[in-house]
Amino acid sequence: MTAFALDAALAERREQSLYRQRLLVDGPQEPELMVDGQCCLAFCSNDYLGLANHPDVINAFKKATDIYGVGGGASHLIVGHSRAHHQLEEELAEFTGRSRVLLFSTGYMANLGVISALLGISDAVFQDRLNHASLLDAGRLSGARFQRYLHADCENLEQRLMRSTAHRKLVVTDGVFSMDGDIAPLRELSKLARSHDAWLMVDDAHGFGCLGNEGRGCADYFDLSQDDLPVLMGTLGKAFGTAGAFVAGSEALIETLVQFARTYIYTTAMPPAIAEATRVSLNIVRKESWRREHLTTLIQRFRSGCETLGIRLMPSSTPIQPIDVGSADRALEMSRALADNGILVTAIRPPTVPQGSARLRVTFSAAHTPEQVDRLLTTLEEVVRKVPEVEV
Ligand code: PMP
Numbered sequence: 001m002t003a004f005a006l007d008a009a010l011a012e013r014r015e016q017s018l019y020r021q022r023l024l025v026d027g028p029q030e031p032e033l034m035v036d037g038q039c040c041l042a043f044c045s046n047d048y049l050g051l052a053n054h055p056d057v058i059n060a061f062k063k064a065t066d067i068y069g070v071g072g073g074a075s076h077l078i079v080g081h082s083r084a085h086h087q088l089e090e091e092l093a094e095f096t097g098r099s100r101v102l103l104f105s106t107g108y109m110a111n112l113g114v115i116s117a118l119l120g121i122s123d124a125v126f127q128d129r130l131n132h133a134s135l136l137d138a139g140r141l142s143g144a145r146f147q148r149y150l151h152a153d154c155e156n157l158e159q160r161l162m163r164s165t166a167h168r169k170l171v172v173t174d175g176v177f178s179m180d181g182d183i184a185p186l187r188e189l190s191k192l193a194r195s196h197d198a199w200l201m202v203d204d205a206h207g208f209g210c211l212g213n214e215g216r217g218c219a220d221y222f223d224l225s226q227d228d229l230p231v232l233m234g235t236l237g238k239a240f241g242t243a244g245a246f247v248a249g250s251e252a253l254i255e256t257l258v259q260f261a262r263t264y265i266y267t268t269a270m271p272p273a274i275a276e277a278t279r280v281s282l283n284i285v286r287k288e289s290w291r292r293e294h295l296t297t298l299i300q301r302f303r304s305g306c307e308t309l310g311i312r313l314m315p316s317s318t319p320i321q322p323i324d325v326g327s328a329d330r331a332l333e334m335s336r337a338l339a340d341n342g343i344l345v346t347a348i349r350p351p352t353v354p355q356g357s358a359r360l361r362v363t364f365s366a367a368h369t370p371e372q373v374d375r376l377l378t379t380l381e382e383v384v385r386k387v388p389e390v391e392v
Helices: 006-015 055-068 076-080 083-096 107-118 133-142 154-163 186-195 251-260 272-287 289-309 328-340 370-386
Strands: 032-035 038-042 100-104 124-128 145-149 169-174 199-203 231-235 245-249 320-326 346-348 358-363
Touching (some): 055 272, 083 100, 083 231, 100 107, 107 133, 107 169, 107 245, 107 251, 124 133, 133 145, 133 169, 145 154, 154 169, 169 186, 186 199, 245 251, 289 370, 320 328, 328 346, 328 358, 328 370
Parallel strands (some): 124 145, 124 169, 169 199
Antiparallel strands (some): 032 038, 100 245, 231 245, 320 358
């Protein structure tokens, strides 16, 4: 049984302070969350605009279950493609200014599906080294030559592109980096990709709904057309408050995915009621710009509070505001100390982030109040004093 030495691997994970544990949540996603039977103030969800528990979105979901039932029933290419999915795809295409959109059941599956449908062994994929795990996994799955360039470093990418003799070249980046909160230099990346006959793919999971005019995301923020950014991916489980994901691009791209993306073809369609609920979310995202404005005010309040307290933040203007902590032990200890004071902030440790760069990942939602941000700052001040910094 030594081949399956599971206990040894689990023990090693514990010893390295890298053991992960789930919390048990009762009730909806809100800043005041019932966790393990206790009410706490959470700064760790991706519900950036506070739509996961919005009454209009909930009602749309309920009404749609009367029409469509609950389950997706089949894959899109059998009989799972409902009018609700179809309408959402058309509305997202109009919103993103792309020719066509295709829905996927999750962002993880969208990334696996796209990259493995577009690339094979004679191709190359160039990824920012801090890209989301699903993109990195997709690169490996595709069989293409897989290279990781230095974070947001266009020169490093250019050297790699220049040396490449691959047939198809795909440059892939997060729009907003999920663990750092910074925004990728998309204008430069787009120019570089075009000048090397490569395509650019952006995973806008954390920018879609938050950045750009009416929340249209990174592409709008940098004013990038479909030619500048041929493969745009966004998720619906974060700012949009529902679930699932989409890919937006040309007619030929979307038809290629319908024909070749295995994670689209061989899986059950998302429940149609989710698509109907997302149509209502989309309307709120567009119209209620106060949500983005409020979010910006909260972020500024937090950043200036941290500056006063001498708390080291990473350079980010998005709702992802990581506190640079260093060691995994310290991140865990600080996260526990915050929890003892009723505040929930996740400790992010390797292998999710590089060794020695463990952090507390603070995220904000338009559902937070300025008073809640102040409570976080006051508690952080105490915790930072109690858990001293150590050399890593
Ligand atoms: N891309 C990024 C950048 C993400 O942060 C996530 C989710 N954390 C995903 C993709 C996966 O999306 P989903 O949760 O819909 O599978």
